[in-house]
Amino acid sequence: MLYFVLIIGMFLAFFMKNQRLSARIYTGILMVLASFRYxxxxxxxxxxYLYAQLYPNVVSELLYGYEKQEAGFRALGSLVKSxxxxxxxxxxxxxxxxxxxxxxxxxxYSENPTLSLVVYYAFFYFVWVxxxxxxxxxxxxxxxxxxxxxxxxxxxxxxMVSVLLFTIHTSSAVLLLLYFVVTKFEWxxxxxxxxxxxxxxxxxxxxxxxxxxxxxxxxxxxxLLPYLDEVFTWRDLLGFQIxxxxxxxxxxxxxxxxxxxxxxxxxxxxxxxxxxxxxYFALQFSELTAARISVYGRLLEIILxxxxxxxxxxxxxxxVYLAGLLLLLSLYFVKEVNTxxxxxxxxxxxxxxVEYISVFNKGDQYYNTYFYYILYYGATxxxxxxxxxxx
Numbered sequence: 001m002l003y004f005v006l007i008i009g010m011f012l013a014f015f016m017k018n019q020r021l022s023a024r025i026y027t028g029i030l031m032v033l034a035s036f037r038y039x040x041x042x043x044x045x046x047x048x049y050l051y052a053q054l055y056p057n058v059v060s061e062l063l064y065g066y067e068k069q070e071a072g073f074r075a076l077g078s079l080v081k082s083x084x085x086x087x088x089x090x091x092x093x094x095x096x097x098x099x100x101x102x103x104x105x106x107x108x109y110s111e112n113p114t115l116s117l118v119v120y121y122a123f124f125y126f127v128w129v130x131x132x133x134x135x136x137x138x139x140x141x142x143x144x145x146x147x148x149x150x151x152x153x154x155x156x157x158x159x160m161v162s163v164l165l166f167t168i169h170t171s172s173a174v175l176l177l178l179y180f181v182v183t184k185f186e187w188x189x190x191x192x193x194x195x196x197x198x199x200x201x202x203x204x205x206x207x208x209x210x211x212x213x214x215x216x217x218x219x220x221x222x223x224l225l226p227y228l229d230e231v232f233t234w235r236d237l238l239g240f241q242i243x244x245x246x247x248x249x250x251x252x253x254x255x256x257x258x259x260x261x262x263x264x265x266x267x268x269x270x271x272x273x274x275x276x277x278x279x280y281f282a283l284q285f286s287e288l289t290a291a292r293i294s295v296y297g298r299l300l301e302i303i304l305x306x307x308x309x310x311x312x313x314x315x316x317x318x319x320v321y322l323a324g325l326l327l328l329l330s331l332y333f334v335k336e337v338n339t340x341x342x343x344x345x346x347x348x349x350x351x352x353x354v355e356y357i358s359v360f361n362k363g364d365q366y367y368n369t370y371f372y373y374i375l376y377y378g379a380t381x382x383x384x385x386x387x388x389x390x391x
Contacts, residue, residue: 001033001355001356002033002337002354002356003333003337003353005029005030005033005121006118006121006122006329006330006333008026008029009026009114009115009117009118009121010115010118010326010329012025012026012114013112013114013115013118014115016114019107019112019113019114020107020113022113022114023103023106023107023113023114023116023117024103026114026117026118027099027100027102027103027117030099030117030121030125030129031092031095031096031099033356034091034092034095034099034125034129034130035088035091035092035095035096036088036092036358036359036360037091037130037356037357037358037359038088038357038358038359038362038365039344039346039357039362039365039367039372040130040340040341040344040346040356040357041126041130041131041340041344042130042131042340042343042344043131043132043133044130044131044344045367045369045371045372045374045375046369046370046371047087047091047133048087048371048375049371049374049375050067050069050077051077051081051087051090052087052375053065053066053067054067054074054077054078054081055078055081056078056081056082056084057078057082058075058078058079058082060078061074061075061077061078062074062075062078065078069134070134070166070167070168070169070170071167072164072165072166072167072168073134073167073168073169075167076168077090080093088359091133094133094136094137095129097137097140097141098128098129098133098136098137098140098141099129099140100140101140101141101143101144102117102120102140102302103117104144105140105143105144105147105302105303106120106302106303108147109147109151109269109303110302110303110306110307111306111307111310112306112309112310115305115306115309116302116303116306117302118329119301119302119305119306119329120299120302121333122329122330122332122333122336123301123302123329123332123336124136124295124299124302125336126336126337126339126340127336127340128140128295130340131340131343134168134169135169135171135172135292135295137168137169138165138168138169138171138172139172139295139296139299140299141161141165142161142162142165142172142175142296143175143296143299143300145157145158145161145162146158146175146178146179146272147269149179150179150182150183150265150268150269150272151265158175158179159176162175162176171292171293171296172296174279174293174296175296178272178275178276178296178297181275182268182271182272182275183268187271187275189253189256189257192253192271192274192275193253195275195278196249196274196277196278196281198278199277199278199279199280199281199282200237200281202281202282203232203236203237203281203282203284204232204233205285206232206285207285208229208285208286229284229285229286229287232284232285236284241287241291245277245280248277248298248301249274249277251308252270252273252274252304253274255308255311256270258311258312258313259304259307259308259311262307262310262311266307269300269303269304270304272297272300273297273298273300273301273304274297275297276293276294276295276296276297276298276300277294277297279293279294279297280293280294305325308321308325309321309322309325337354338354340354341354344367344369345367345368345369345372346365346366346367347365347366347367347368
């Protein structure tokens with residue numbers, strides 16, 4: 001099912017003339033998949049556990065709730081629960097909200113909106129719709145209003161939404177910083193390259209060791225310790241995470257002038273996208289933090305990668321790029337699906353494909369995850385792998 005949806009998207013993107021209708025159909029498919037999924041997604045059972053802890057009253061939740069999520073997100077969950085909604089309906093509400101704004105970004109700012117949705121499905125969907133629900137919602141809503149602010153000077157609504165999203169996921173604060181940096185400074189291809197090179201140099205500064213040494217005297221820094229990584233080295237520079245991002249940087253820099261010549265607004269999108277990688281490199285003392293901050297800019301790949309197909313280029317170059325893009329989408333999709341399967345803890349038979357599990361075919365599936373054991377086996381503390389097999 002999951003693999004078939006990718007193929008459907010590619011077909012709709014290139015063979016259906018009415019792209020707005022095509023995008024609606026594909027968005028609907030993605031919404032249905034996300035709404036009826038069961039157990040798939042790294043944090044499916046963790047969010048189920050957290051939802052169960054919410055008060056079915058927003059005021060009570062804000063005053064007496066003891067979970068650590070941001071207040072706005074807890075209030076949203078409490079509001080949904082106050083209507084008697086099940087956890088599955090709660091998931092559906094979040095998925096529909098997230099994907100609606102991805103749809104809006106695609107149809108308003110992409111010349112091939114269905115292909116943009118396919119890029120989202122292959123690159124982002126399984127993490128930010130199936131797992132990182134809070135940030136996935138903040139990212140889709142925030143980037144949409146950021147683009148409106150850059151395109152139509154809708155600054156007031158962008159600021160108000162950004163403040164609200166900060167109560168959903170604090171990482172969304174980077175949206176305001178990105179907006180300021182992109183709109184208040186004039187950027188050229190050369191200046192962007194210099195910033196990216198400088199941020200790579202910053203990656204080698206051992207900020208993690210500094211935070212560790214100061215954590216004894218500054219209590220706030222203690223909370224950062226679990227997220228710190230080892231000192232960034234030349235070996236890390238040649239790691240997959242860095243090389244993959246350097247590939248995308250190189251691709252956009254190669255087409256930089258042609259993209260920017262299409263419109264001043266597209267120039268801002270390109271600049272924002274490239275500058276987001278500077279945050280990623282500069283924050284390498286905590287790779288998780290770096291990835292979560294920079295992903296707000298990376299989301300613009302759903303606009304830029306399809307946009308390159310519309311540029312003037314020789315026929316052979318266009319065919320090579322199209323073939324490369326389709327191959328990249330397929331490989332990235334397989335990587336994301338397999339990562340999702342592994343992180344979900346889903347116990348599968350020896351099958352080369354990851355099965356889509358829904359509320360209609362969940363059957364006797366088992367999941368080697370902590371919160372699954374708590375919810376369905378009454379575990380009260382960390383449990384071993386294959387817990388269900390030794391009861």
